[in-house]
Amino acid sequence: MNGWALSLSSNGAVRSIDPGHACTMPPEGQFTWVHLDGKEAETNRWLQQHGHLPETVVAALTAVETRPRSEAFANGALVNLRGLHPEGDHGGDPLVSIRLWAERGRVISVSFRPLDGFEHLRAAMEDAELHDPGDLISALAILITAKLDPHVADLGDLVDSCEADFDADRAYEMRRLIARARSQAIAYRRFVVPQRQALEGLAIMKTEWLEEADRLHLREAADRFARMGEELEAVRERSALLHEQFTDLRAEQIETRTLVLSVVALVFLPLTFLTGLLGMNVAGIPFAHEPWAFAAVVGMCVAVAAAIAVYFVRAHWFRN
Template structure:
């Protein structure tokens, strides 16, 4: 008995889809059984833990790995885009995933209804569905960067966390979307009799959508880097402005500190030490010196820098 799910009847002119959970030991033992007719290279690809999107023809079949959004029930660490490994040949498609991918249940229902007549139909539908799921996610990343650009000011240093997250997500997605486009384009060019013209059209359509997503992700990455630099410049400018104010205040009080320190010495001989107006005279002199230094800074336009 095949672990996972099997849809379709075995026999001439029939098409079966066998999907396995890579975390199931019984599924792994089923793949290792040579009696199922899987080529060794295909078995190795289906059991590989880490993969990247690719397409490799092998005999009369094809090995193709794709990445799509993970199911909402899948939690924990790891890439947002989960991998599905596929071996396709006339009459049979075997797929393995180590984490649940969003949308596979929809494809399973369509397969039950008889919408897919060969592996080309199923792979094309899978590629289009992944593109449909990822389009709004990539668009949302662009909107997040747009919002950060509109909110950018000297008081919005907290935006750095949002920008860094958007940039990190864009880099993570682009790492898989670019080779996925190349894999779909390569599959559309394969001369296999079970890949029909309609399948090629759908594969090229999905590849084009992935190409546009890759361009958008690259734009998000570059715009995020530019925004981060602008925020850093704004922060440096704000620090410089505050440092200038502190320097001006320090320079204003520097001569006053000298005067108060000079007349505050506890030694004999200070002129007018016992005169009743000495305190007010020193205070008035200090105020005049401070006001004079402040007016000089104002005339030199230091307060506007």
């Protein structure tokens, strides 16, 4: 089975053990963390045969689609959280899920895709910095916020720069940037808001393995998620407003160009009629053999065009 398990003994030593040997509850003062790959069939079988978990918990740990939640059971708690994927892993949702079952002395985590920074959490466990499920879950919540917060801030900075550098000549490029920022904000907010609620619910959950310091860290992470949710909502609304402004700008540009084409067509319409009338190949056209006739026709055309142009100017057709 593709997974690993770490066990913290009562004397503070951490050792790696086979996940198959972690199916029993550790003695008082010890802590075991088992992490499993949800894509493997052995994971579901191990959870059912060796995890000693309720069927609803096994189903929640191996579900393909999840949302952030925290729910108390008789002897433990089910916690689903979402965090960023490592760079280069672009399959599926932008925030990957990690599912945890926590009870006194033991945590079982299941993930289908890698979680950014997860190796730091394992290193903290190997360095004996995590002593119970409360330490592990609160450290995971803080880790997720630390990784996600800069990305949310970058989205806000991107919208700020587009607002400050609003340029009609770069409308196409900036519309693509705004559309990308809005799409990412919507995708992040889908999980950030319920994740805040999940952490707030976990912070007030009545369980013996959550100390006051752990609850404080969970509330701090929930507050950061609340702030990120507000920032993402602002990014979404500001992006929509910028998109509307670019759309209005494009409509104004099309209207201006259409107006210019209409004016040019109206100026040349009587000239085309005049030249077409005089260009008919029939007898009786006046002054057809006079040497000054061509100059007279050209002068007449210029005068007509000037008169029409003066009319458009006085009618304020060129006013924005």
